[in-house]
Amino acid sequence: MGKTLAEKIFSLKLNRDVKAGEFVIAPIDICACQDGTGPLSVRQIEALGRGVANPKRSIFFIDHAAPSPRKELSNDHKLLREFCRKTGCILSEVGDGVIHQRLVEDYAKPGDILIGADSHSCTSGALAAFATGMGSTDVAIGMALGENWFRVPETFRINVTGRFPKGVFSKDLIIHLIGMITADGATYRALEFGGEAIENMSMSERFVLANMAVEAGAKTGLCPADGITQEYLKRMGRENDYQPLAPDPDAEYERVIEIDASNLEPVVSCPHTVDNVRKAKELTDIRIDQVYIGTCTNGRLEDLRVAARILKGKRRHPDVRLIVCPASRRVYLDALREGILEILVEAGASIMGPGCGPCVGVHEGVLADGERCLSTQNRNFKGRMGNPEGEIYLASPATAAYSATVGHIADPREVL
Amino acid sequence: MILRGRVIKLGDNIDTDQIYPGRYLPITEPVEMAGHAFEGIISDFLQRAKGSIIVAGKNFGCGSSREQAATALKWAGIVAVVAESFARIFFRNAINQGLPAIIGHHLDRINEGDELRIDLHLGKIEDLTTGESYPGDPLPDFLLAIIEAGGLIEKLKRSLGGG
Numbered sequence: 001m002g003k004t005l006a007e008k009i010f011s012l013k014l015n016r017d018v019k020a021g022e023f024v025i026a027p028i029d030i031c032a033c034q035d036g037t038g039p040l041s042v043r044q045i046e047a048l049g050r051g052v053a054n055p056k057r058s059i060f061f062i063d064h065a066a067p068s069p070r071k072e073l074s075n076d077h078k079l080l081r082e083f084c085r086k087t088g089c090i091l092s093e094v095g096d097g098v099i100h101q102r103l104v105e106d107y108a109k110p111g112d113i114l115i116g117a118d119s120h121s122c123t124s125g126a127l128a129a130f131a132t133g134m135g136s137t138d139v140a141i142g143m144a145l146g147e148n149w150f151r152v153p154e155t156f157r158i159n160v161t162g163r164f165p166k167g168v169f170s171k172d173l174i175i176h177l178i179g180m181i182t183a184d185g186a187t188y189r190a191l192e193f194g195g196e197a198i199e200n201m202s203m204s205e206r207f208v209l210a211n212m213a214v215e216a217g218a219k220t221g222l223c224p225a226d227g228i229t230q231e232y233l234k235r236m237g238r239e240n241d242y243q244p245l246a247p248d249p250d251a252e253y254e255r256v257i258e259i260d261a262s263n264l265e266p267v268v269s270c271p272h273t274v275d276n277v278r279k280a281k282e283l284t285d286i287r288i289d290q291v292y293i294g295t296c297t298n299g300r301l302e303d304l305r306v307a308a309r310i311l312k313g314k315r316r317h318p319d320v321r322l323i324v325c326p327a328s329r330r331v332y333l334d335a336l337r338e339g340i341l342e343i344l345v346e347a348g349a350s351i352m353g354p355g356c357g358p359c360v361g362v363h364e365g366v367l368a369d370g371e372r373c374l375s376t377q378n379r380n381f382k383g384r385m386g387n388p389e390g391e392i393y394l395a396s397p398a399t400a401a402y403s404a405t406v407g408h409i410a411d412p413r414e415v416l
Numbered sequence: 417m418i419l420r421g422r423v424i425k426l427g428d429n430i431d432t433d434q435i436y437p438g439r440y441l442p443i444t445e446p447v448e449m450a451g452h453a454f455e456g457i458i459s460d461f462l463q464r465a466k467g468s469i470i471v472a473g474k475n476f477g478c479g480s481s482r483e484q485a486a487t488a489l490k491w492a493g494i495v496a497v498v499a500e501s502f503a504r505i506f507f508r509n510a511i512n513q514g515l516p517a518i519i520g521h522h523l524d525r526i527n528e529g530d531e532l533r534i535d536l537h538l539g540k541i542e543d544l545t546t547g548e549s550y551p552g553d554p555l556p557d558f559l560l561a562i563i564e565a566g567g568l569i570e571k572l573k574r575s576l577g578g579g
Binding site for chain 2: 073075133135137140183184273360
């Protein structure tokens with residue numbers, strides 16, 4: 001019997017045949033933390049008293065509250081800086097970008113095993129790395145010992161055929177899928193994306209799929225490493241990091257889900273769970289107070305580009321605040337050079353420095369009681385944006401940008 | 417290992433943003449973390465938490481990987497969390513913090529305030545108030561050993577000889 005992508009990565013790493021369901025201790029290529037989870041990892045590393053096994057592959061990202069809005073957070077940042085200085089671990093500073101975006105730009109590669117103390121660490125799975133989120137203690141152990149235990153997951157194969165209609169994006173596909181299998185439908189499984197629609201999809205769009213795998217409970221979301229992956233790594237100046245990696249044609253899947261992309265429509269996750277899915281065109285009576293375009297899900301150049309296409313020459317609705325946050329310094333610079341940021345600012349957007357922005361509810365756009373935000377982020381839980389009395393809706397950058405101009409949720413196909 | 421406690425009953429998809437709000441992530445003292453468990457969500461949680469067992473539905477602890485969610489519950493005095501299913505990151509975090517997380521079945525028949533008795537080795541959940549008992553999935557020995565040591569770091573310090 002052939003191997004799934006997850007089985008293949010563990011088998012290559014351990015140099016023996018590994019099957020789903022096995023418990024293994026595996027070496028880890030990359031360990032990552034952010035400023036919300038890093039300080040606890042540092043404490044645990046110090047409690048273990050064994051130092052850091054591989055500091056050049058142990059990275060601390062200051063992104064969740066960057067720059068710091070409060071002295072307690074500033075002290076956390078200081079602690080991370082001092083720890084990196086002392087141990088030689090890598091520090092990603094204020095303004096460098098969101099952990100997951102920086103990992104795919106500069107660190108993760110096909111065949112890697114990556115653990116991150118952040119649930120959306122599955123994003124790097126789009127590069128055919130086995131990338132998964134864990135808690136601070138698990139990542140501390142990965143950093144200190146260079147290994148950790150895993151249960152090799154069973155896999156749901158998601159076969160996507162057909163062509164995406166105009167105005168429909170991979171964000172709509174993943175929200176549609178989570179609505180179908182529910183928020184815990186893939187708990188402990190890997191999602192493996194494939195089929196002609198994935199083969200034709202840019203890395204930027206693939207990252208969205210892998211990023212939101214955890215919203216169905218999955219351990220990781222994987223895409224094959226192919227010509228598009230190779231082209232992306234080349235653009236990131238990491239051509240040598242490429243190796244082709246694909247599941248075997250006779251791999252054994254727990255479940256196979258077929259989706260025809262040509263049947264998809266713009267969709268929205270409604271409060272307070274990601275699997276509460278409705279069509280955008282059915283929600284035009286939902287008035288919104290804030291639109292947020294950014295995050296590790298949809299804060300890349302392609303996302304800002306589509307938003308700019310819709311917002312060019314238009315203004316935000318007077319009742320809507322428009323917040324835009326590029327996911328990394330690279331994205332910020334590219335958007336600046338392309339004139340995208342100028343279009344967005346003219347449309348009334350407030351541009352934040354690269355980072356998580358208001359998604360985590362710490363700063364840069366905390367909702368007031370009873371307010372609604374339409375966001376391109378991945379999670380709409382109660383209180384997520386800093387106020388349990390606020391409501392969060394999730395959609396693609398196109399849906400978000402168009403809705404910002406009309407003041408309510410709207411279907412972007414009307415203007416695309 | 418036998419655990420006893422009064423039930424705090426919760427529903428499906430209890431996420432870590434509800435268990436522990438993101439704005440309190442900088443707190444590093446477990447006792448202080450405990451003061452913010454379920455803040456803005458369950459008003460009297462802290463008064464009831466000590467010595468209680470959370471009984472929840474599907475997908476408990478979904479969302480953010482923040483370990484503080486498990487730490488806050490433990491230090492608020494929660495004895496164990498029993499759920500129909502757990503999100504995988506929370507499950508690992510709970511065990512790593514020495515907080516028993518047990519998968520049980522047919523939990524909808526357990527009521528708020530019931531007295532529970534749990535045998536961790538057998539995975540048996542008894543409702544002493546109603547006299548009913550429920551099957552649970554026993555934890556494998558290596559996870560029980562982590563709970564008994566009081567958490568993964570303590571366990572590793574012992575097995576690695578303190579470093």
